[in-house]
Amino acid sequence: MPTFPETNVIQSLRRLATATLAMSALGLGLAAPSLGHAEPRTFTDVIGREVTADLPAKRVVLGFYFEDYMAIGGEKAFDHVVGLSREAWVGKVPANWAMHLAHRPSLAEIPDVGEIDAQTFSVEKVLALQPDLVVLADWQYKALGLDAQRIETAGIPVAVVDYNAQTVERHVASTHVLGAVTGEEARADEIAGFYEGALKDVADRIAASGQPKPKVYMEFGNKGPSEPSFTYGKNMWGAMATAAGGDNVAAPFVEWWGVINPEQVLAAQPDAIFISGRENNANPTALAMGQGVGSDQAHETLKAFEGRPGWSGLPAIRDGRLFGVYQGASRTLSDFAMVQFIAKQLYPAAFADVDPVANYLGYYAKYLPVTPQGTFAIGVQK
Known part of the structure; x- marks a missing residue:
C-alpha cells in the first residue's frame, strides 16, 4: 500500500x-x-x-x-x-x-x-x-x-x-x-x-463506483487455519464489512457472532476473505496482528489460511484477496480506518487515494498520546 x-x-x-x-x-x-x-x-x-x-x-x-x-x-x-x-x-x-x-x-x-x-x-x-x-x-x-x-x-x-x-x-x-x-x-x-464524515465518505465512494457488492467472509483468526473460529453477522466485523460495501456471506447464518459450518463458506464462494488477528495468541498458528507484530510474522500466519480444506477453489484465494486486520481496531472510534481498508480491497479504484493504515496512525497522532507500531492491516500478497 x-x-x-x-x-x-x-x-x-x-x-x-x-x-x-x-x-x-x-x-x-x-x-x-x-x-x-x-x-x-x-x-x-x-x-x-x-x-x-x-x-x-x-x-x-x-x-x-x-x-x-x-x-x-x-x-x-x-x-x-x-x-x-x-x-x-x-x-x-x-x-x-x-x-x-x-x-x-x-x-x-x-x-x-x-x-x-x-x-x-x-x-x-x-x-x-x-x-x-x-x-x-x-x-x-x-x-x-x-x-x-x-x-x-x-x-x-x-x-x-x-x-x-x-x-x-x-x-x-x-x-x-x-x-x-x-x-x-x-x-x-x-x-x-x-467519524460520521469518514463513514459517509466510504459510502459515497462506493455508491459512485457503480460496482456490484463483492461477497465477503470475515473470521476471527484466533484458532488458526486448522479450526474455524467466530464469524460475524450484524455487529463488529460483520457490520464493518457491510459498511465497506461487502455482501457478508455469514449474515444468513449468524445473527451476531458464532461459528458457521465450513461448507457454508465454500458454498458462498466469497470474493474476499478478511481474518482478524491480535497480539496475545496462545495458539502459535493464530493470525498475529497489532501492536508490536512485524509484517513478516503477520504475513506468514495469514498465508497459512490459504491451505484450509477447500479454500484453494474459492475466488478470494485464487485471486489473492485474503487479508488480515487488527482485532483491536474494531469496536472503537479508530475502526473507521478498518472500514476504509476493507472497502479499498473491495473497490480499489474508488479508494486509490486513501491510505487506511496511515489514517489509523493519524487518528492516534491527533487524539491519543501514544504512537502504535506494528501491523494493523495486510494482504496475503506482499
Whole structure:
C-alpha cells in the first residue's frame, strides 16, 4: 500500500472533521458545564435510559472502551478514573495496554474491579471505590443483570455506551455520552463528526463506483487455519464489512457472532476473505496482528489460511484477496480506518487515494498520546 506523508493524513483528518453536522453541545439537549465544576445533569445513554449524575464526573469506574474514553476526554480524563475492568484491556489487547502503561505508568495504580467475561467482576469493589459514575459497555450491562441494579440501588448511576454494534448512530451517541461524562463536549462533537464524515465518505465512494457488492467472509483468526473460529453477522466485523460495501456471506447464518459450518463458506464462494488477528495468541498458528507484530510474522500466519480444506477453489484465494486486520481496531472510534481498508480491497479504484493504515496512525497522532507500531492491516500478497 502507498504511504502518504503524515501531514497529509492530519490534513485529511481535519478536513473530515469539518463535515460535522450542526448539532447541540451534546446532541442531548444539554448545556456544557464548566470543566472545573460538577453539577447534576440528566442525559440519555445509548440504550435509552435516563441517567442523572454530577458531571463532569470526578470519580469514574470504567468497564471498557478505554482508548475511546481517553480520545474523547483527553489524557487528563484518566486522572478521574478510580477503577478499571483491567482484564478487559490487558487480556484482550495486552500490547496496547503495555504501550499506554509505558507512557502513563500511573495506569497500573488504578484499582481493578474485575472482568465480566471472566466472572471476576466485583460489585463490592466498585462500591468501595465510591464512584460518581460507572461507565459500562452495553454487553457488560446486560451480562451483569441484577448486579448492575445493585450498583444503581446503592446510589451510583450507570451510563451505558456501545461501540460493539459498529453503527454510526451508536458510535456517535456513545461519543456524546463520554463527552458529557468527561466534560469535553466540544472534543466529542469534533470526533463524532469526524467519524460520521469518514463513514459517509466510504459510502459515497462506493455508491459512485457503480460496482456490484463483492461477497465477503470475515473470521476471527484466533484458532488458526486448522479450526474455524467466530464469524460475524450484524455487529463488529460483520457490520464493518457491510459498511465497506461487502455482501457478508455469514449474515444468513449468524445473527451476531458464532461459528458457521465450513461448507457454508465454500458454498458462498466469497470474493474476499478478511481474518482478524491480535497480539496475545496462545495458539502459535493464530493470525498475529497489532501492536508490536512485524509484517513478516503477520504475513506468514495469514498465508497459512490459504491451505484450509477447500479454500484453494474459492475466488478470494485464487485471486489473492485474503487479508488480515487488527482485532483491536474494531469496536472503537479508530475502526473507521478498518472500514476504509476493507472497502479499498473491495473497490480499489474508488479508494486509490486513501491510505487506511496511515489514517489509523493519524487518528492516534491527533487524539491519543501514544504512537502504535506494528501491523494493523495486510494482504496475503506482499
